[in-house]
Amino acid sequence: xxxxxxxxxxxxxxxxxxxxxxxxxxxxxxxxxxxxxxxxxxxxxxxxxxxxxxxxxxxxxxxxxxxxxxxxxxxxxxxxxxxxxxxxxxxxxxxxxxxxxxxxxxxxxxxxxxxxxxxxxxxxxxxxxxxxxxxxxxxxxxxxxxxxxxxxxxxxxxxxxxxxxxxxxxxxxxxxxxxxxxxxxxxxxxxxxxxxxxxxxxxxxxxxxxxxxxxxxxxxxxxxxxxxxxxxxxxxxxxxxxxxxxxxxxxxxxxxxxxxxxxxxxxxxxxxxxxxxxxxxxxxxxxxxxxxxxxxxxxxxxxxxxxxxxxxxxxxxxxxxxxxxxxxxxxxxxxxxxxxxxxxxxxxx
Numbered sequence: 001x002x003x004x005x006x007x008x009x010x011x012x013x014x015x016x017x018x019x020x021x022x023x024x025x026x027x028x029x030x031x032x033x034x035x036x037x038x039x040x041x042x043x044x045x046x047x048x049x050x051x052x053x054x055x056x057x058x059x060x061x062x063x064x065x066x067x068x069x070x071x072x073x074x075x076x077x078x079x080x081x082x083x084x085x086x087x088x089x090x091x092x093x094x095x096x097x098x099x100x101x102x103x104x105x106x107x108x109x110x111x112x113x114x115x116x117x118x119x120x121x122x123x124x125x126x127x128x129x130x131x132x133x134x135x136x137x138x139x140x141x142x143x144x145x146x147x148x149x150x151x152x153x154x155x156x157x158x159x160x161x162x163x164x165x166x167x168x169x170x171x172x173x174x175x176x177x178x179x180x181x182x183x184x185x186x187x188x189x190x191x192x193x194x195x196x197x198x199x200x201x202x203x204x205x206x207x208x209x210x211x212x213x214x215x216x217x218x219x220x221x222x223x224x225x226x227x228x229x230x231x232x233x234x235x236x237x238x239x240x241x242x243x244x245x246x247x248x249x250x251x252x253x254x255x256x257x258x259x260x261x262x263x264x265x266x267x268x269x270x271x272x273x274x275x276x277x278x279x280x281x282x283x284x285x286x287x288x289x290x291x292x293x294x295x296x297x298x299x300x301x302x303x304x305x306x307x308x309x310x311x312x313x314x315x316x317x318x319x320x321x322x323x324x325x326x327x328x329x330x331x332x333x334x335x336x337x338x339x340x341x342x343x344x345x346x347x348x349x
Contacts, residue, residue: 003062007035007134008176011185021060023053031057036186039141041065062087064134066142072332079332084142086111086135090128093164094139097331102157107139109174110165115199116234119222119264119295119303122164130170133177136161140187159189162197162218168204175211191215197262202239202247209251217251218260218291219244224278228270241282248286259288264295265306265314276314280321290318290325 006014015028030048034040041063043054066084069091073080080096095106113120114127140156147154159181161167167174174196181189197218198204208217221241223229229236239247248259261283265271283290292315294305306314311327318325 004060005064005132005134006031006061007064007137008132008173008180010180011183021056027053032185035063036180036183039145064132064138066092066135066138068142068146071146074332074334076334077331080143080146081332082139082142082146084139086131092131092135092139094143095163095332096143096156099158103155104158104160105140105143105156106160106163107136108163108165109136109161109167109170109177113165114169115166117199117220117222118232119266130173131165133173133180136174136177137180137187139163140181140189144187156187156189158193158195160195160197160218162195166199166201167196168198168201168208171204171207175208175213178213178215195260199233199235200239200244201235202243205244205247205251209254212255214255214257216257216260217248217255218262219248221261221279222264223270224275224282228275232269245282245286252287259286261288261290262293263290264293265311266295267304267306267310269303271306271310271314273313273317276317277321280318280323283323288324290323292325292327294327294330 004017009017011028011032014032015025018028018031019025027049030046031043034043034046038045040046043049043057043061043063044051046054049057064087066086069083069085071080071082078098082094082096084092084094086092090111092108092111094108097104097106108131110130111128112126113122116123140159144154144156161174178191178194178196181187181194182191191214195216195218196208197220199220205217220233221229221244222232223236223241226236226240229241236244251257252259263270263279279290292311294311295303315325315327
């Protein structure tokens with residue numbers, strides 16, 4: 001019999017299954033607390049149950065606990081990049097970013113990616129499968145366990161679903177993960193401290209709106225018109241900018257949340273003042289923030305980062321058009337912190 005993935009279960013689901021085994025209901029609370037607060041990886045770590053019960057639980061349930069294949073730490077800013085091996089041997093990446101306002105973890109939601117964005121290394125080795133809720137949760141827990149012996153108390157305060165994969169292409173598992181990570185009985189990370197990034201899957205955006213979760217929706221836009229976006233993002237052939245922004249307006253109508261638009265600045269492609277003015281006209285009427293990202297160098301592509309002067313000019317043009325915009329601080333540049341690069345190196349080796 002295949003084991004049950006217990007870290008993908010809510011407290012209520014654990015309770016129902018525990019009672020079905022003939023065990024008292026209070027055992028579910030003990031198990032949930034051990035799993036989601038103490039972050040155990042083996043039931044024998046529980047000191048409030050018998051060894052025989054721990055054996056029984058081990059036979060029935062699997063506790064997701066990826067193994068760290070490698071860990072790189074930036075000498076520049078302390079960013080940490082983890083290469084994690086899942087139970088089936090697949091490899092994913094997770095990144096810890098340190099900010100003055102707290103620790104942020106960038107999680108992957110899929111093994112590989114099928115979206116094919118030209119500027120992203122995540123898609124190079126193709127798509128394998130979506131991650132289970134437990135596997136996404138385990139990325140944060142793995143990072144947390146790595147710092148359990150720090151002199152200062154360590155806590156992940158923010159999550160960004162911007163790693164390998166398209167979150168809305170793994171909708172059900174991602175939404176369940178959001179509920180699990182928000183649970184006060186576990187990591188208790190507030191929805192307002194979570195950002196979900198999508199390349200623009202319109203049905204997923206509209207479906208997410210109906211969940212009415214107060215998270216931040218981030219749209220990987222990267223172009224002011226369909227001609228440029230078509231050349232970089234295959235998803236635009238199905239859901240063009242007009243359809244995408246229409247979905248964003250509907251999302252905002254339902255959720256009332258400001259939307260973040262990610263825009264990778266690529267020299268000579270999408271970084272002219274005219275591009276900035278066209279972008280501003282597109283976003284008019286949407287409560288938003290534009291997150292400008294000097295494109296990461298990708299060995300497999302010939303994209304070049306915009307010059308410092310072009311970045312300043314693009315930013316100021318947006319601001320003059322009354323569009324809130326900032327340039328993202330680049331972290332982990334000495335450890336290939338852009339998603340997909342470390343995994344690709346591992347696969348190639």
